[in-house]
Amino acid sequence: MIDVKNLYKSYGGKGVxxxxxxxxxxxxxxxxxxxxxxxxxxxxxxxxxxxxPDNGTIYVDNKLINTMNFSQLQKIRASIGMVFQFxxxxxxxxxxxxxxxxxxxxxxxxxxxxxxxxxxxxxxxDMAGTENLMPAELSGGMKKRVGIARAIAIKPAYLFYDxxxxxxxxxxxxxxxRLIRKFQDTGEVTSVIITHEMRTVYDVADRVLLLxxxxxxxxxxxxxxxxxxxxxxxxxxxxxxxxx
Amino acid sequence: xxxxxxYPFNLFIDTLEGIGRYVELMISIFRSISSWNKYxxxxxxxxxxxxxxxxxxxILTSLFSGMVTSVQAAYQFESGFVPNWFVGSIVGESVLLxxxxxxxxxxxxxxxxxxxxxxxxxxxxxxxIDALESLSFDPVSFLxxxxxxxxxxxxxxxxxxxxxxxxxxxxxxxxNAMDVSYLEFIRGLRNWFRPFDAWFGLIKGLFFGVAITSIxxxxxxxxxGGATGVGRATTATVVNSCVxxxxxxxxxxxxxxx
Numbered sequence: 001m002i003d004v005k006n007l008y009k010s011y012g013g014k015g016v017x018x019x020x021x022x023x024x025x026x027x028x029x030x031x032x033x034x035x036x037x038x039x040x041x042x043x044x045x046x047x048x049x050x051x052x053p054d055n056g057t058i059y060v061d062n063k064l065i066n067t068m069n070f071s072q073l074q075k076i077r078a079s080i081g082m083v084f085q086f087x088x089x090x091x092x093x094x095x096x097x098x099x100x101x102x103x104x105x106x107x108x109x110x111x112x113x114x115x116x117x118x119x120x121x122x123x124x125x126d127m128a129g130t131e132n133l134m135p136a137e138l139s140g141g142m143k144k145r146v147g148i149a150r151a152i153a154i155k156p157a158y159l160f161y162d163x164x165x166x167x168x169x170x171x172x173x174x175x176x177x178r179l180i181r182k183f184q185d186t187g188e189v190t191s192v193i194i195t196h197e198m199r200t201v202y203d204v205a206d207r208v209l210l211l212x213x214x215x216x217x218x219x220x221x222x223x224x225x226x227x228x229x230x231x232x233x234x235x236x237x238x239x240x241x242x243x244x
Numbered sequence: 245x246x247x248x249x250x251y252p253f254n255l256f257i258d259t260l261e262g263i264g265r266y267v268e269l270m271i272s273i274f275r276s277i278s279s280w281n282k283y284x285x286x287x288x289x290x291x292x293x294x295x296x297x298x299x300x301x302x303i304l305t306s307l308f309s310g311m312v313t314s315v316q317a318a319y320q321f322e323s324g325f326v327p328n329w330f331v332g333s334i335v336g337e338s339v340l341l342x343x344x345x346x347x348x349x350x351x352x353x354x355x356x357x358x359x360x361x362x363x364x365x366x367x368x369x370x371x372x373i374d375a376l377e378s379l380s381f382d383p384v385s386f387l388x389x390x391x392x393x394x395x396x397x398x399x400x401x402x403x404x405x406x407x408x409x410x411x412x413x414x415x416x417x418x419x420n421a422m423d424v425s426y427l428e429f430i431r432g433l434r435n436w437f438r439p440f441d442a443w444f445g446l447i448k449g450l451f452f453g454v455a456i457t458s459i460x461x462x463x464x465x466x467x468x469g470g471a472t473g474v475g476r477a478t479t480a481t482v483v484n485s486c487v488x489x490x491x492x493x494x495x496x497x498x499x500x501x502x
Binding site (some may be wrong): 045050070073074080082084085086090101104106213 | 367370371375376378380407481493
């Protein structure tokens with residue numbers, strides 16, 4: 001379970017997150033949406049401890065993470081799989097090395113077990129057979145899939161996605177959405193998905209949170225967001241720039 | 245107008261801030277030294293990239309530096325008041341004390357410093373460093389420590405190679421282009437040689453190596469602003485490293501040659 005209370009973060013005096021409070025229960029899939037610069041990615045980075053908030057508390061599995069040192073954070077991060085916007089694969093390593101690096105660090109598996117886990121993870125994202133390719137040889141969609149394979153390989157309790165479908169064609173978007181849903185349906189994973197795309201929200205989220213200028217503008221079900229009588233919410237879901 | 249007046253003040257503050265962050269990074273590196281054995285394979289990779297792959301360019305530059313020194317020394321001895329064998333002394337001392345470590349450092353600033361800054365800077369802007377952290381790796385131990393250790397080992401070795409080829413270059417130029425025999429050159433070389441001079445060059449190599457790689461790692465690690473930021477980090481690495489090299493060159497000479 002993730003529990004965030006009164007979170008504040010600013011850069012150079014400019015507030016990015018203001019008084020954010022939310023909790024994500026076990027097995028839930030939360031989509032965080034909002035315009036560019038609304039603070040979505042910063043929120044996700046705070047949740048994994050990559051960014052220290054100015055104020056507020058973040059609990060992951062009832063452990064306060066925003067005051068933890070690096071070695072304490074390492075234990076928490078072992079239960080979190082993070083999928084970065086453009087995959088963030090290590091350029092100098094093959095696909096297999098990218099995935100096995102995390103397994104060597106975070107698990108006690110032997111070489112054969114690691115190899116098997118890498119193969120299974122790639123199969124899960126329909127990327128079997130790409131083990132020996134370098135990231136430069138992969139398309140944008142393939143990189144994202146390998147990024148997902150790297151995140152799921154450690155069998156995390158939490159999966160964080162930073163804009164998993166941005167910049168992809170509709171078919172690839174649907175395929176990534178199905179993957180996210182597939183992991184979610186196992187019931188063992190709690191997901192937080194940062195996205196711009198309402199289609200991703202409808203396809204994968206149990207709950208949606210709309211950030212606007214660093215504050216929570218809407219927190220509820222994707223089924224009811226269309227009926228909300230708030231111009232900020234309506235502007236985002238319709239994409240109509242003239243509404244405000 | 246007001247902004248123009250504030251520029252020196254802001255530059256001073258930015259410089260102090262930069263020095264503070266550099267010192268902070270150096271402390272983190274120092275703290276992570278105890279875990280060097282966990283990153284041994286990465287360090288061996290860097291020994292190869294920083295050291296072995298740099299040998300051809302170090303040989304080339306040191307060879308020509310020695311040749312130029314030899315020709316210029318002979319040119320200044322044209323008066324006839326100074327015996328020819330002094331060419332060997334001049335070449336030997338110049339190469340051991342200054343040319344080999346200095347030329348190696350300047351060449352390595354371009355070859356290794358710029359590469360490291362661009363590599364780590366690209367990793368920063370493409371979120372690879374964040375990915376490393378999210379996978380519970382300490383980016384300082386994983387990315388920076390192996391590079392600095394490798395430089396500390398390989399720079400003195402490269403200086404030894406530069407010493408040898410610098411002297412060989414000087415000898416070649418003296419024998420072929422001037423009226424200096426092989427034996428005269430060796431006589432001059434031995435006449436002024438002190439073992440400490442060779443050690444001094446190696447100590448300089450060690451300091452230059454650590455300075456260049458740590459500046460490059462610092463610039464890369466704190467890169468912001470996409471491709472432009474990577475370009476800025478690379479330029480800053482070359483400029484700052486050159487300044488650091490001449491500064492260290494003076495400090496080490498002032499301390500060790502008194």
